[in-house]
Amino acid sequence: xxxxxxxxxxxxxxxxxxxxxxxxxxxxxxxxxxVFIFLFFKSIILFFTGRSLNIELPEDIKAKEIIKSSMxxxxxxxxxxxxxxxxxxxxxxxxxxxxxxxxxxxSNASPVHxxxxxxxxxxxxxxxxxxxxxxxxxEPSTEPSPIETQTPEAPIPxxxxxxxxxxxxxxxxxxxxxxxxxxxxKSDFDDQDDDQDDGDDGDSGVDIKY
Amino acid sequence: MFITLIKLSESDKRLIFAFLLxxxxxxxxxxxxxxxIVRVMKWQGRRLDNGVSDVVYARVITDRTTFxxxxxxxxxxxxxxxxxxxxxxxxxxxxxxxxxxxxARDFTYDVFNTESGFGSLLFCWxxxxxxxxxxxxxxxxxxxxxxxxxxxxxxxxxxxxxxxxTIGGLWYLWCVQSLIAxxxxxxxxxxxxxxxxxxxxxxxxQLMNSLNNQQxxxxxxxxxxxPQ
Numbered sequence: 348x349x350x351x352x353x354x355x356x357x358x359x360x361x362x363x364x365x366x367x368x369x370x371x372x373x374x375x376x377x378x379x380x381x382v383f384i385f386l387f388f389k390s391i392i393l394f395f396t397g398r399s400l401n402i403e404l405p406e407d408i409k410a411k412e413i414i415k416s417s418m419x420x421x422x423x424x425x426x427x428x429x430x431x432x433x434x435x436x437x438x439x440x441x442x443x444x445x446x447x448x449x450x451x452x453x454s455n456a457s458p459v460h461x462x463x464x465x466x467x468x469x470x471x472x473x474x475x476x477x478x479x480x481x482x483x484x485x486e487p488s489t490e491p492s493p494i495e496t497q498t499p500e501a502p503i504p505x506x507x508x509x510x511x512x513x514x515x516x517x518x519x520x521x522x523x524x525x526x527x528x529x530x531x532x533k534s535d536f537d538d539q540d541d542d543q544d545d546g547d548d549g550d551s552g553v554d555i556k557y
Numbered sequence: 558m559f560i561t562l563i564k565l566s567e568s569d570k571r572l573i574f575a576f577l578l579x580x581x582x583x584x585x586x587x588x589x590x591x592x593x594i595v596r597v598m599k600w601q602g603r604r605l606d607n608g609v610s611d612v613v614y615a616r617v618i619t620d621r622t623t624f625x626x627x628x629x630x631x632x633x634x635x636x637x638x639x640x641x642x643x644x645x646x647x648x649x650x651x652x653x654x655x656x657x658x659x660x661a662r663d664f665t666y667d668v669f670n671t672e673s674g675f676g677s678l679l680f681c682w683x684x685x686x687x688x689x690x691x692x693x694x695x696x697x698x699x700x701x702x703x704x705x706x707x708x709x710x711x712x713x714x715x716x717x718x719x720x721x722x723t724i725g726g727l728w729y730l731w732c733v734q735s736l737i738a739x740x741x742x743x744x745x746x747x748x749x750x751x752x753x754x755x756x757x758x759x760x761x762x763q764l765m766n767s768l769n770n771q772q773x774x775x776x777x778x779x780x781x782x783x784p785q
Contacts, residue, residue, distance in 0.1 A: 351585070358584030361591035376733045379636060383644060386637040402608065402634050406627055410615035 594734075601735040602742030605632065613750060621751040628743040636736045643728035650721030657714025668715040671704040675715040678706050 390400040565573070609628050618624045658664050669676045682700035689696045 354588040355581060355584050356588075357591060358586070358588035361587050362584065364591075365587070371737065372730065372733060375737055376730065379640070379733055379736060382633055383637055383640055386633065390637075400634065400637070402631060402638060404627065404631060404634075406612045406617050407608075410611040410617045413615040413617065414611060 598738035601738035605739045625747045632739045640732040643725045646725035654718040673711040675719040677709045
């Protein structure tokens with residue numbers, strides 16, 4: 348019942364406010380029409396000068412640049428790896444030089460570098476994640492790392508190897524596979540990221556664990 | 558004299574009660590409409606946050622005046638982008654009416670007349686004879702129907718002009734309402750983002766807390782910076 352009386356009171360209040368609201372609405376409508384005409388002619392002039400009347404202002408562009416430049420500096424290794432791969436994909440020379448059949452450096456080339464470019468040339472960007480996952484799981488069964496020999500009951504995902512792909516042409520690369528451990532720096536951003544990753548492990552498709 | 562004036566019959570009381578009930582219902586209806594408008598305007602205002610959040614997060618703008626100037630500029634551009642279609646609809650409708658008038662050579666055309674205007678599609682009543690006052694009596698009559706809906710080919714201009722103008726006008730008013738909502742949101746954000754609130758700050762209290770801590774640590778024979 349009190350709500351009913353409150354709504355009656357609001358009705359009386361709105362009844363008094365309504366004319367002022369309509370006046371403000373009409374004033375804005377008329378003023379907006381003038382501004383619309385002004386912006387219309389401005390957009391025409393900008394069109395003939397090769398530009399356009401965007402919602403994006405110079406401040407927005409500057410802000411996006413700042414945000415974009417701050418992304419690779421974050422301690423999250425996933426962000427760093429993605430940024431590196433995008434740069435490699437954009438370079439047109441990389442696939443031609445490091446293809447397995449035409450590789451002039453032979454087995455002396457770095458396997459990590461080969462693998463990235465082969466993935467890009469053959470499978471695209473999403474493949475390296477799955478390849479890395481397979482290598483991480485399969486590698487300890489053939490050549491157990493020193494960490495695993497010391498603590499056999501320790502969980503495997505704590506050890507991260509560099510992304511490596513088997514090259515079917517030359518098997519000598521197996522000996523050069525690096526088993527370096529990766530320990531990223533811990534930061535506030537990592538804590539937030541870990542919390543988020545705990546919830547959606549199955550959907551993300553990225554299975555990189557520390 | 559006064560007593561005779563306030564004497565009311567049973568039917569008068571019922572009539573007054575009915576009017577009072579209708580008045581209360583109208584007030585409740587207005588309250589609900591106003592509540593809806595307020596909620597819609599809050600929703601429209603929050604859409605501004607998508608546009609200005611990057612600049613605030615990246616700290617490109619660090620003072621209130623610059624933020625308000627930037628947000629207003631963006632607000633008008635958003636209004637321009639959103640109101641383009643409605644203005645085009647209204648312009649096309651006006652152009653249709655102009656062409657119709659030029660074809661018929663009649664620039665005194667009433668688009669709402671019941672013969673060759675949009676009124677031909679509507680029910681029209683004559684309310685001029687509803688209340689008759691004369692001879693000390695007030696009499697009520699039902700309004701007489703003067704037009705029932707029918708299609709007139711000569712009213713094609715008004716059939717296109719009136720709906721187009723209505724749709725375009727309402728759409729434009731919606732955009733204007735969004736503009737007002739965003740303007741209010743800009744003022745609110747300008748006050749909140751760069752506010753320096755001292756409500757919960759008491760310098761004396763902090764000073765006393767630090768002195769108490771120092772005294773406690775001295776009593777216990779420990780360094781205040783190193784409680785171990």
